[in-house]
Amino acid sequence: MKKLLYSILLLSFISLNTFSKNSKDPNVSKVYVNDIQNFYLAFDEALKDTLNAKHIFKELYFNKGSKGLKDFYKTKIKSVDKFSKFVLKHKEFYLSIRSDLTNLDDLKKEIKTYFLEFKSLYPNATFPDIYFVIGRFSSNGTISKNGIIIGTEILCKTPNSNTKNWNKDILRISMLRKHIPVTVIHELIHFNQKHMKKGNTILVNSMREGSAEFIAELICGETDEDYSSFIGKEVEVWNDFKNQKDEKSTWISWNSWVRKSESRPRNAGYWSGYLLCKSYYEQNEFEKQKVIDDILNIKNYDDFYFRSKIEEYIKVNYSN
Structure with a gap:
């Protein structure tokens, strides 16, 4: 009986470590894009009923959000009201980048290649999950205990982008879509800075x-x-x-x-x-x-x- 109990505990330990959201194995890291899909579902409904946009974004986007989006909301978005007003004010911008952000499969292989390269250079590296979210131009990337969070609306520009209705601040801050893997790696390094001595100088x-x-x-x-x-x-x-x-x-x-x-x-x-x-x-x-x-x-x-x-x-x- 003791051997059986030990075996169960050992298997549980192995399972928890194998599928940990913060793994030593770069191949275990997962990429979550559902928040982008949920944003545009909410966006479509908000355009139909602008008076209730705040409630719509709260229910269809933030309440259904991933762990990454919830962390991003706490540190970078902070207000559903300000978020909904910003999105509606710049609705033409969010419409123009939709097709470029709703499918990021072409970038996943490059990100995984960079993860493997970092592992070869720093064997003690930890590899968290990656969450792609839509914000209000408050951050292109950050980290939380749950992983790497990318503010994808900032990393949206392509050679074919229709920037006619982008205001000057959006144009100034926007970065190229193809740059997303570099931002992910920058944030991956932050995630692995746990052993650097803290300070505020x-x-x-x-x-x-x-x-x-x-x-x-x-x-x-x-x-x-x-x-x-x-x-x-x-x-x-x-x-x-x-x-x-x-x-x-x-x-x-x-x-x-x-x-x-x-x-x-x-x-x-x-x-x-x-x-x-x-x-x-x-x-x-x-x-x-x-x-x-x-x-x-x-x-x-x-x-x-x-x-x-x-x-x-x-x-x-x-x-x-």
Whole structure:
């Protein structure tokens, strides 16, 4: 009887770990797209009855949502009323991207390939489920305990997109649909930063974002964000970062959603952390596995800064 009970418990343990939503096996990770389908079912009904749009979105979209959508609502959407008003205001935009977002099968194979590549470079990696949702331009990607959540309406642009009715802010923020796998990998890196020492200085926050950018580039060949606006301003932005890196209260002026200024482009914190990782990579003779392991297990950010030899890297690559 004891042997039978032990066998049952052992099988239960194996089953729970095999089908865990956060697995060490990249092939176990699942992709959920039902929230996009539910959004458009609600969207169609809301257009027929705009006075009750708030109730319609609540019942047909949010109440039927996945775990990922529920997490996304708590942190990024927050208000059904604001959501429904935004969607109706920009209904032509949501209509124009419908066919591009309701079928993402063509991107799943690429995402899985990148997952396998990350596993080969970082054997201790954890692979969560992926949830594709529709939001109101508050985030293109985030994570929760349940997995990776992608705000797909931001990652919607294609060469054939009809942008005639997209307002200037939507046009400015929108990213290419084909970029979705890169955003997924950026968020996958965030999901695997559990062993990085926590902190709230600009240096720490920049390293968390910049390391996700750098490792995404190692895997995908490109970063999640576009840093072309930094060309010619590298030394100025870096010196600004160097002088503020130990501060705790001004991260908001360095993060991705702040509008650019003449002296500091958007995503300056991301870019600074990315450069630190890139310089560190070169000091370690371009050893991908070592650098990824070091970054994702960093305990002393000042020491990492010193060992990256970033000052020399800036001087050699950007000083006139």
